[in-house]
Amino acid sequence: SQELEQSPQSLIVQEGKNLTINCTSSKTLYGLYWYKQKYGEGLIFLMMLQKGGEEKSHEKITAKLDEKKQQSSLHITASQPSHAGTYLCGAGRGGSNYKLTFGKGTLLTVNP
């Protein structure tokens, strides 16, 4: 079965700083999803990456997929307290009828 390892497990940054979260898969990545979760709430979709070398950005968040390394990174520029939460990467088999396997998450704290 596919396993996803996220690093770091937790991260505390000062507001305004940049940060990167990594997600490494034990198998080939066909589709990689990034979600954000506030404690006790559902998952908010951030981005989906499917092609090797693909890079997507939304506001101050950029995600990249390095297919050869079976790895994805999520980069936040000029972090804000609103970015705080747990970031989860999830991998599927390419079609959305297949289950997603999730990493354990990265808990981000942004201090004002």
Add this chain to the structure above:
Amino acid sequence: GAVVSQHPSRVICKSGTSVKIECRSLDFQATTMFWYRQFPKQSLMLMATSNEGSKATYEQGVEKDKFLINHASLTLSTLTVTSAHPEDSSFYICSASGHPEGGYTFGSGTRLTVV
């Protein structure tokens, strides 16, 4: 965008009783729905996958007689926790696929406490 409504958001029940959690896709037909369980500070564990009109596929170690999943229509799936025990207390989240834009849409989760 795609919206999935999950109810209730919180429920407290007594040991031995059953609890039903609903997951509805509001603006699309969900061909597949997934049910996850999440323990505090841990990631999501897939419990089962359900397709409309067919039996759910349960992950290894998940008791299908305890966690009953029904996907009777393309917009509704339900998870019933039968004969609940305190160890069933957890956060349950559903997700649905089938939106024309693709991907998976998650519900807001249900916090179940069994006392």
